[in-house]
Amino acid sequence: MDPSDQKLFTVVDFVIFGVLLAASLGIGLYHALSGGRQRTTQEFLMADRSMKCLPVSLSLIASFQSAVAIIGVPAEIYTHGTQYWFIGCAYILGLLIPAHVFIPILYRLRLSSAYQYLELRFSKPVRICGTLTFIFQMVIYMGVCVYTPAFALNAVTGFELWGTVLATGLVCTLYTTIGGLKAVIWTDVFQTLVMFAGQLAVIVVGVQKTGGVSEVWRKVWEGNRISALDLNPDPTERHTFWTLGVGGVFLMLSLYGVNQAQVQRYLSARTEKDAVRSCYMVFPSLQLALALSCVMGLVMFACYCGEDHSSKLGTASRDAMVISFVMDMLQGLPGLPGLFIACLFSAALSTISSAFNSLATVTMEDLIKPHFPAMTEARATLLSKALAMSYGLLCLAMAYLTHLMGDSVLQVALKIFGMVGGPILGLFCLGIFFPWANSTGALAGLGAGLAVAFWVGIGSIVTRSSGTKSLLPACGVVLLSDNTTTAIQTALGNVTLSRPSGLKRFYSLSYMWYSAFNCSTVILIGLIISFLTGPMKAEDVTPGTVYPLLGKLLCFLPERHKKKLCGVTPQVQTLSAQQRQPPHHKESNGLGLSQEDGQSQEETDAFLPRFLECETAV
Numbered sequence: 001m002d003p004s005d006q007k008l009f010t011v012v013d014f015v016i017f018g019v020l021l022a023a024s025l026g027i028g029l030y031h032a033l034s035g036g037r038q039r040t041t042q043e044f045l046m047a048d049r050s051m052k053c054l055p056v057s058l059s060l061i062a063s064f065q066s067a068v069a070i071i072g073v074p075a076e077i078y079t080h081g082t083q084y085w086f087i088g089c090a091y092i093l094g095l096l097i098p099a100h101v102f103i104p105i106l107y108r109l110r111l112s113s114a115y116q117y118l119e120l121r122f123s124k125p126v127r128i129c130g131t132l133t134f135i136f137q138m139v140i141y142m143g144v145c146v147y148t149p150a151f152a153l154n155a156v157t158g159f160e161l162w163g164t165v166l167a168t169g170l171v172c173t174l175y176t177t178i179g180g181l182k183a184v185i186w187t188d189v190f191q192t193l194v195m196f197a198g199q200l201a202v203i204v205v206g207v208q209k210t211g212g213v214s215e216v217w218r219k220v221w222e223g224n225r226i227s228a229l230d231l232n233p234d235p236t237e238r239h240t241f242w243t244l245g246v247g248g249v250f251l252m253l254s255l256y257g258v259n260q261a262q263v264q265r266y267l268s269a270r271t272e273k274d275a276v277r278s279c280y281m282v283f284p285s286l287q288l289a290l291a292l293s294c295v296m297g298l299v300m301f302a303c304y305c306g307e308d309h310s311s312k313l314g315t316a317s318r319d320a321m322v323i324s325f326v327m328d329m330l331q332g333l334p335g336l337p338g339l340f341i342a343c344l345f346s347a348a349l350s351t352i353s354s355a356f357n358s359l360a361t362v363t364m365e366d367l368i369k370p371h372f373p374a375m376t377e378a379r380a381t382l383l384s385k386a387l388a389m390s391y392g393l394l395c396l397a398m399a400y401l402t403h404l405m406g407d408s409v410l411q412v413a414l415k416i417f418g419m420v421g422g423p424i425l426g427l428f429c430l431g432i433f434f435p436w437a438n439s440t441g442a443l444a445g446l447g448a449g450l451a452v453a454f455w456v457g458i459g460s461i462v463t464r465s466s467g468t469k470s471l472l473p474a475c476g477v478v479l480l481s482d483n484t485t486t487a488i489q490t491a492l493g494n495v496t497l498s499r500p501s502g503l504k505r506f507y508s509l510s511y512m513w514y515s516a517f518n519c520s521t522v523i524l525i526g527l528i529i530s531f532l533t534g535p536m537k538a539e540d541v542t543p544g545t546v547y548p549l550l551g552k553l554l555c556f557l558p559e560r561h562k563k564k565l566c567g568v569t570p571q572v573q574t575l576s577a578q579q580r581q582p583p584h585h586k587e588s589n590g591l592g593l594s595q596e597d598g599q600s601q602e603e604t605d606a607f608l609p610r611f612l613e614c615e616t617a618v
């Protein structure tokens with residue numbers, strides 16, 4: 001871009017941005033110097049399991065609401081209309097199932113890493129594979145999260161790209177390394193509030209500058225950006241109610257049900273009730289976050305009405321355009337551009353710090369501790385800090401990889417969750433809902449799930465057909481310059497718009513179905529291999545690692561029928577330490593299971609809603 005129309009920041013903006021970074025560092029320092037001063041892994045990685053539900057719920061939002069959503073969702077709405085907003089329907093089941101299935105099971109086992117569950121239910125190899133898959137997913141995702149704000153800023157304001165990446169990565173590594181999970185959660189709380197404030201400011205100013213609410217609504221309506229409920233069942237349709245509302249449930253379960261970053265927050269809650277309540281409290285805040293980013297896209301459309309800035313902003317121009325829109329709106333209002341940049345970096349920092357901390361936790365708990373059971377607390381904590389630091393540096397490298405992906409950042413992030421998060425979700429579902437599944441089946445299922453996931457994912461990138469529709473905004477008044485129009489038409493020309501068939505159709509599966517598709521593959525292959533290699537007997541399954549799905553679904557049946565049908569369905573129960581040792585693990589298994597007992601049985605059961613209390617007696 002020629003320097004003349006570079007949007008510049010006033011001193012006030014830099015001050016606001018500086019205050020954000022300083023506040024985050026301050027919170028990190030505070031938690032490094034207060035409380036137990038981060039001297040044990042229980043405090044550094046689990047916040048002493050002392051957190052209340054409000055900070056946990058705001059931290060749960062922040063973990064998977066990064067600059068990718070702040071920039072990517074408005075770009076999505078601008079280009080394709082409000083169909084994406086239907087993903088909000090997935091938040092209902094996407095949070096209810098974690099609250100009533102995953103949290104009770106994982107919380108009562110009093111784990112530190114979600115993947116310890118896999119060793120309790122299956123075997124150590126399954127746990128290692130689950131941990132490595134999670135590390136792979138979060139390292140790539142972190143790269144996207146670091147890169148997005150820096151790239152977008154650089155495209156519009158000339159902010160030094162790699163200097164910004166470095167500043168973000170270092171600040172984040174610093175406060176995560178010194179302050180542990182407590183610092184990460186409390187900075188998440190602060191950063192989530194900044195995130196909402198920044199988006200609200202852009203919306204208020206944007207509506208006011210575009211002529212008021214009614215004017216915005218008229219332009220958006222005429223530009224047919226308000227998408228009707230699209231019930232098209234075709235799985236290759238990129239965004240429909242089914243891909244977003246149903247496919248989105250599996251995406252949410254892979255994030256809010258079994259992803260270590262979220263599970264660690266549930267486990268850091270004081271009681272199971274706080275954990276479940278924090279999950280419920282995520283719902284309204286997540287809907288608010290979704291509404292803010294969708295409305296921001298609509299206001300942007302009302303302002304630009306579909307014109308395409310690809311000539312000015314180069315590749316992935318839709319994402320950079322959001323920053324351009326924000327700077328247009330906030331120019332001349334000192335402090336607001338700084339507030340939005342603070343909002344962007346709050347979104348990025350809160351996600352990256354959660355990723356660092358969860359990566360350090362699983363590496364410690366799943367890959368290191370089991371081999372060094374005699375390691376002292378001091379040394380283990382020091383190693384955890386070193387891990388957080390090294391993951392920080394690795395993430396900067398991954399940011400460069402994102403540079404090469406070129407797709408819209410929202411699509412890249414959602415594809416990663418589908419391709420890698422889906423199989424991990426499948427592994428947990430196989431263990432929790434199917435008592436017959438054994439560890440051979442689990443390993444085979446995970447391998448098959450990942451293989452299929454990468455086959456579809458890479459295939460769609462190579463053939464550029466993961467449900468991409470025409471990129472032309474169907475705006476009433478298309479303001480494209482002719483050479484841009486011809487350029488797009490020639491580009492689209494070589495994309496066969498006819499119905500793809502066979503393998504091509506397979507590659508054009510909507511990326512919103514990846515989580516569901518890969519999760520089902522793991523379960524299907526896992527069950528087949530389990531039955532072929534001898535299914536597990538219910539009495540061999542570690543108590544407390546299976547959710548009596550059959551018992552619950554058949555709870556209307558009289559006892560005698562249920563007993564015959566369900567066999568022995570172990571209750572979702574609280575176990576004392578010695579009961580928690582899996583039958584096949586006689587020696588101490590270094591699972592890092594803390595010795596003190598879980599909650600009292602009656603206190604726990606009292607909380608599970610009555611209608612769930614219908615499993616057969618064990």
Ligand SMILES: O=C(O)CCCC[C@@H]1SC[C@@H]2NC(=O)N[C@@H]21
Pocket residue numbers: 064065066067068069070087145251255286289351410413414
């Ligand atoms: O923002 C990101 O970093 C990732 C994109 C959004 C991830 C999913 S989409 C459904 C759910 N709602 C959110 O705000 N994040 C997750």
Ligand code: NA
Pocket residue numbers: 061062063064065066067346347348349350351352
């Ligand atoms: Na975030």
